[in-house]
Amino acid sequence: MSTQISSQIMQQQQINKSIIRDFYRRAVAQGDIAFAEQVIADNYIQHSPGLKPGKAGVLEALHLMKQMPKPPATSTPFMRLIAEGDYVVTNLCFNWGGIQKVVVDIFRFEHGKVAEHWDAVEDQPATTLNGNAMMDGPIPVDDLALTTSNKAIARDAYQQIYIDRQRHRLPDFVLPDFIQHKPDIADGRAGLSDYLSQNSSSLSINRILLIVAEGDFVVIQSEGIANGKPAQFYEIFRLSESKLAEQWSVNRLTQ
Incomplete structure (x- = not known):
């Protein structure tokens, strides 16, 4: 890939990030429906449960949100933005009604507009095994030159450890002081090992659906079974020293 093409791709990724950032700020927070109409494609595909399909479903939801009283903000919204190619991933938290x-x-x-959307939402529990919030930690993307290699490492790690549950491979892919934000997993490589050994009956991951990587962050969307029901899993990993260093996770049932 030529330097000029690579620069154009990176520039477009930053434009896409700006569109999504403005969508949250203007359309969601401020009720700017005209902006939403401008940036959402007419052939928009919606995968969020509870929303009507297509562009009309998003606009209807935004109209309803605009009419609802906004609860007072008790904290500054937290947002991480990760972009690769045609995809932008946001990882965020906000306080709604005290939750x-x-x-x-x-x-x-697609053609500069938002054409498709998936999501998962969870409530932050009162306590976690690792003592960490589901949403905190580093926000800026670093090590852009390592995007391709980090994506390959995370793909292999996820397949062999999270899907195939080859716990003996943990030292090859995971740092000893692995930082965990999934509430039911303790910190450290040992915490992940314990989790994988105890939860095979209640949670199984069948296959990877999508991987989006930028610098030291890699997002993996996968599907499987959680508590006996079909589910999708949205994992975000931060890599350091060519190994998994930190994990965030949000899941949702699909049926």
Whole structure:
């Protein structure tokens, strides 16, 4: 790939990030429906449960949100933005009615507009095994030159450890001081090992659906079974020293 093409791709990724950032700020927070109409494609595909299909479903939801009284903000919204190719992933949290909501959104762009969307939402529990919030930690993307290699490492790690559950491979892929934000997993490589050994009956991951990587962050969307029901899993990993260093996770049932 030529330097000029690579520069154009990176520039478009930053434009896509700006569109999504403005969508949250203007359309969601401020009720700017005209902006939403401008940036959402007419052939928009919606995968969020509870929303009507297509562009009309999003606009209807935004109209309803505009009419609802906004609860007072008790904390500054937290947002991480990760982009690769036609995809932008947001990892954010916000307080709604006294409940901390944790969200992963995946947006696909087509011809400069938002053409498809997936998401998962969970409530922050009162306590976690690791003592960490589901949403905190580093926000800026670093090590852009390592995007391709980090994506390959995360893909292999996810397949062999999270899907195939080859716990003996943990030292090859995971740092000893692995930082965990999934509430039911303890910190460290040992915490992940314990989790994988105890939860095979209640949670199984069948296959990877999508991987989006930028610098030291890699997002993996997968599907499987959680508590006996079909589910999708949205994992965000931060890599350091060519190994998994930190994990965030939000899941949702699909049926």
